[in-house]
Amino acid sequence: MLELLIGIYAGICWLLIKKLKLIPWNFNTQVVVYSLPIFGSIALILSLNYFCPITSDVKVGNRSVDITTQTLGKVKKVYVKTNQEVKKGDTLFTIDPVPYEQEIKSLEAQLSNMKSTVSSYTSDIDASRKNILSLQSQLDLSNKRIKQYQELVAAGAANRFDLEQAIATSQDLQSRISAAQAQKTSLEAKYHSTHNGENASIAELRAKLDQAKWNLSQTVVLAPTDGLIPNVQLNEGAMMAPFKSAFVLIQKQQSIIAFFSQNELETVKEGNEVELALKTAPGKVVKAKLEYVVDATSQGIMNNAGGMLGGNATTSGIPETARQVPETDGKLIAKFVLDENEQPLTVGARGTAVIYSDHIKPLHLIRKVMVRVSSKINYLIPKLH
Template sequence: MFETLLCSLITILPDYLYRRYGQGKRIGKEITLYSVWFELRWGITACLLLTVSLITTIFYFHPSTTNVTAAYRTVAVIPEIVGRVEEVYVQPYQKVKAGDRLFRLDSSKQQATLETARKRIAEVDAQTVVAKSELVTADAQIRQVETALGQAKDDLNTQLDLQRRNPGGVARREIDRLQSVVSGRESELAAVAAQKQTLETRIATLLPAEKSSAEAQAAEAQNAIDKTLVTAGIDGTLQQFTLRVGEVVNPLLRPAGVLVPEDAGRERLIAGFGQIETQVLKVGMISEVTCIARPFTIIPMVVTEVQTVIAGGQVRASDQLIDTQQLMTPGTVTAVLEPLYPGQYGNILPGSNCIANVYTSNHDELASGKAGTLRGLFLHAVDATAMVHAMILRMQAVMAPVRTLVLSGH
């Protein structure tokens, strides 16, 4: 409507003035309701063409969108394990700091596992002490067997020496018996030495490994106990936190609530523009925003980021092939808007809806002098049409409270 009125001032109005004063035609006589088209056909045609051209130029080179939101990311309050709530330390809508305790789950099972692991460690320590005592006993047994072996060898050597000096003086059976005693003592010494080596291996290798395994089990149990205490990971405010003692919390199915970060949705707006404006949107473009949360206020912004993909075309891996018909809904080009000047953003709550205009500026190209005459006129016209769009945005800012409070019917 505004574009039509503006274009009519330089098309239909001059045509009418020419018909009225140049040709002397009068309203109600030559210019009637039925003869308007014939009398003002050139002005009406030019107005329509100029209006369409103006609207196309404005909305292409100066994109506008109502899909503007102070988007923010929340953090789900969930434990790492499934458990029944035993204590709750906070209240709904309470502000918390990172590291503050939120709630604790029942840890009786984990405590029992930890106690079992600790007793296993004590048992391994006791086995180590016993093994060291057995090692001392083995050393004594070795010395005892070595002494007996030495005595048996002396007796055998004595009998063999007598046999050499006086053949037949010593019974052969006696010599065989002594040799058997020596062999038995040697086997006994080897067995005792092997037993000592087994004890040394057990003390040096097996028992430390068992102790390390028990300590690992204790550490795992302690880690499980630590997981029963849920703390805040960041500074924020608890929302939808209605947890009560006795409830079962599941990290996959039943979160305890939502934590809204302190900086969520602050000083940043997410805007979605039509795909036709892909070639126009650039980082650094000046923008203006009006939000229903701040009536009658225009906030100067700047484009700080333009997403290089269309979210509507996203494909996720699944067990079904994607049909392109499912991707027919046109997506938008996402841009991030931030305040141009500090302190201009104001108290806009996260999640607020806004209207945004982005303006194309050709000042640098015009100032460089590289643009030709025709292109220079075109660029001047493009920059001038930004004023029309800015006026439309201000009209929307004025009408937004009226439309919301009066015309919405609430």
């Protein structure tokens, strides 16, 4: 564009000075004629860069999601293929559900048995109480016999063996009473142990059953969002482990970012018009709007030790809006959003971007021509092989 303006200027000078001879060709005229394009070009370039900033560092990116499963098992069937678009909720692949179905049946049987066991706790506790009373009566009788044998042995009317046998019987009854009381206490603890108003043993098995049902549901892996699956290498019969990535899903939502020098974005604001000339779309100018400028770089963020993070350091200290995009190496990031009538862009596309501020709008025409020339140049493939 600059070359075209200089050519037009040269033509006007030739017409006025050489052809029509309306202006004399002297020293003063020569100084003006040669100086004007130099200083004019400098002023034009500086004005364009300030009021219509341009950059060739544009990146189009889509967030990705690792498709994993939280269950262990063999892949039963794969429903997608490479470069396939999917909708949220579409089935991607399934894992053999048989082990999890068997686990559910086993837990359902255990839960049924536990309900029967808990319902019998009342009768078991009552039986234990009666058993303790019976044993206590036998112990009382045994203690009376011991006293009788002691009196008879002292009088010489009974042998000592009968006394020792009565004492052994009493001790055995005491042991049986202690065991019966322990059994009764255990049954009462199990019967009265509750969780959220339900017997604890039943609640535990019910929780295990719910977990088993959830595990079964995870054998069907669904697409978490709309997107594209660029590469599928998963095969039927492969073993999947929890949190092992099966493949990657590229989300539909795109992030279009551009990197500008720190002094280039003084005149722009959110909502300004943006034009993109991408290498993946030669000859086309893509319309967009400036969504926001990330007013932070990693070089200005201090870590806990008081030092600067630097260009390749972590972004843990950067605000949330800044952490949504990559490192800037000291440049400011501008994020764009496509106009509604624009089609999604190629993931990973690179190119040129221009932001048109609200100042000196006649400059927009010059910059628009430059962007369109740049888009046409994208047709050229300068390779020697």
